[in-house]
Amino acid sequence: MAANILIVDDEQAIADLVEVYLLNENYKVFKFYNGRDALNCINNERIDLAVLDVMLPDINGFSICRRIREKHNFPVIMLTAKEEEIDKITGLTLGADDYITKPFRPLELVARVKAQLRRFTKYNSMEPAKEERLIAFSGLVLDMDKHECMLNEKKISLTPTEFSILWVLCSNRGRVVSSEELFQKVWGDKYFSNSNNTVMVHIRHLREKMHDSAEHPKYIKTVWGVGYKIER
Amino acid sequence: MAANILIVDDEQAIADLVEVYLLNENYKVFKFYNGRDALNCINNERIDLAVLDVMLPDINGFSICRRIREKHNFPVIMLTAKEEEIDKITGLTLGADDYITKPFRPLELVARVKAQLRRFTKYNSMEPAKEERLIAFSGLVLDMDKHECMLNEKKISLTPTEFSILWVLCSNRGRVVSSEELFQKVWGDKYFSNSNNTVMVHIRHLREKMHDSAEHPKYIKTVWGVGYKIER
DNA sequence: CAGAACCTTAAGATTTTATTAATGAGACAA
DNA sequence: TTGTCTCATTAATAAAATCTTAAGGTTCTG
Known part of the structure; x- marks a missing residue:
């Protein structure tokens, strides 16, 4: 499962550089050049790891780190200029899991990111390799x-097709799934045409059963x- | 699968040394002691990876790197003297994929070359196109x-066409996009005429929704x- | 100022989705 | 085999959202 990584650095060249390297490793990257946008993002996206620059124009990197720690549990890696030696202790104390001094080797950063994600998934016993057999969130259990x-402690009986559709939607929750993609994933790689409204009808049935x-x-x-x- | 590797270093001893090690790994080596000849070669041969010295008598290594990036997509590894610490970020920013400081162990260089080729082939074969899925800047998140x-922490709902137009504008931010180009990119390669004001109307709607x-x-x-x- | 480029507005054309009902296919038991 | 049941599909129609067009107004530029 590709992890979502947040990057915050006001030096665009550096943020872009880091982005390239992380995209290369098949991570999804959320890149920001200031703290405000980043904080905004954190509440709307599932982030698995953050790379924060210490010196930012608007909000201090440490502050962002603290704000993250208030609500979230993912690892944070701080980027600091070599001179800011004193800050190291501070940054780590405030909850950062690792730090890297600039200038850094991008490959080193990638290595640290991987290490943190490994450590984190290990401690959280999320099995990345094994595919999910159970989905549960906000009152819904599949x-x-x-x-x-x-659904809300009550069993609702779904037909196989309905179950598959709901499964695909839930395993891609947060993302829009097109009728075509649904059709592909539920029915296999059959030909899909727009005049085919079978997906729609099943959605209708699902909504009915879910009192939606x-x-x-x-x-x-x-x-x-x-x-x-x-x-x- | 023997890759073609370009080496540029005015210190002949170093270039020769690198050549020996790479030949040993069954790569085909194109070796040059100055930038001009190297640039000339790039246009005539299929190069899979370049190893560039930063300090060259005629053309700066970074310049070569930039020139490569204008037309080509293969990985570039920079060779720099240990003192040139500051240049590190610069070199990487300009498009280099890795760098090695002199003096280096030849085997380390070989390892890096292999890593880049591996990464590159993986990058080019697995994923069809690594396009961005998220754009975020100055209070705007797509x-x-x-x-x-x-927009400024508040969700605004856009129609598919509006979303596409905004996406094109944002992914080309800082640059003027003509109505024609917008039309091409959003509607596909349909014929566009100046009497068609549909782009304008959508822009109007976008502005309305963005309180612009x-x-x-x-x-x-x-x-x-x-x-x-x-x-x- | 005149013409060109752009803006605004709203109607109706088009596209997409929702609903409903009927038909068909397959499983299973009598 | 036949009847019944469940589920999947199709089709027809309705409803909604979106797109395009066109006309008239405004702003810009030479």
């Missing part, structure tokens, strides 16, 4: 082994012209 | 996966006779 769906509606969707949202989506 | 737009105005634009600026532009 059990692939039992082929069962629970198209106008005011609690779960399955329609994103016009794009697809369907379940919020995280 | 998330292609969520198909969501945030044509007279005093905060985001989408009109560049008279040219097109539209978003500042970086």
Whole structure:
């Protein structure tokens, strides 16, 4: 599972450079040149690791780190200029998991990022290799082994197709999934045409069973012209 | 799979040494003692990787790197003297993929060369196109996966066309994009005529949703006779 | 000032999605 | 085999959202 990594550095060249290296490793990168945008992002995206510059124009890197620690648990790596020796202790004390002094070798940074992610996933016992058999979030539980769906403690019985569709939506939650992609993933690589409204009908049935509606969707949202989506 | 490797170093002893080690690994080596000959070679041979010395008598190694990047996509490894610490970031920023400080162990160089070639081939074969899925700057966040737009912490809902237009403008931020180019990129390669004002109407809608105005634009600026532009 | 480029507005054309009902396919038991 | 049941698909229609067009107004530039 590709991790989401937050980068914050006001020196655009450096942020861009780090981005290139992390993209290369198949991470999804959220890059910001100031603290405000970054903090904004943290509340809206699932971030797995942050790389923070200490010196930022608006918000101090340490402050961001502290703000992260208030609500989140992912590792933080601080970037500091070589002269700021004194700050090292401070940064680590405030909750950073590692720090790198500038100028640094990008490959070293990549190595540290990987190390942190490894350490973190290890301690959290998230098995990256094994594919998920159970999805559970905000009142919704999908059990692939039992082929069962629970919504707010109550079991709702879904047909195989309905279950598959809901599974795909849930395992991609937070992201819009197009009808075409749904069709591909649920029915296999069959040909899909727009005149085929079978996905739509199943969505309708799902919503009915989940006591959801198209106008005011609690779960399955329609994103016009794009697809369907379940919020995280 | 024998790769073609370009070596440029005015210190002949070093160039020769590197050559020996790379020949040993069954790479084909193109060796030059100055930048001019190297640049000449680049246009005539298929090069898979370059090892460039920073200090050259005629053309700076960084310049060569930049010239390579203008037309080619292969990895570049820079060789720098240990004192040139400051240049490190610069060199990497200008597009180098790795650097090695002199004196270096030849085997380390060979290892780095292999790593770059591995990374590069992986990068080029696995993923079809590593396009950005997220754009974020100065209070504006565009998330292609969520198909969501945030402006100053507030979500604004855009239609597919509006989203596409804003995406094109943002991914070309700092540059003026003509109506024609917008049309091409958003609608595909359909025919565009000046009597078609649909782009204009969508811009208008975008501005409305962003609480922007044509007279005093905060985001989408009109560049008279040219097109539209978003500042970086 | 005149013409060109751009802005605004709103109607109706088009596209996409929702709903509903009917048909068909397959499983399973009598 | 036949009838019944469940589920998947299709089709027709309705509803909604979006897109395009066109007309008239405004602003800019030489």
